[in-house]
Amino acid sequence: MTEVPVPAPMPTGIDAVDRVLDLVAGLDSRPLEEHAAVFDEAHAGLRHTLDNPPTSQ
Numbered sequence: 001m002t003e004v005p006v007p008a009p010m011p012t013g014i015d016a017v018d019r020v021l022d023l024v025a026g027l028d029s030r031p032l033e034e035h036a037a038v039f040d041e042a043h044a045g046l047r048h049t050l051d052n053p054p055t056s057q
Helices: 017-031 034-050
Strands: none
Touching: 017 034
16 A cells, blocks of 8 residues: 655644644654553643633734
């Protein structure tokens, strides 16, 4: 099966969200066993950002 390249995510300009996007974008280089923990970390980071939005961007 041929792998289709996944484009890099577009930066949002919100540092906390961009860090999460970078974290998830790097999944292909991590073992499958680590994926759930990465998604948990990504969810927690996004939840934190939604609960505490930046005051200015």
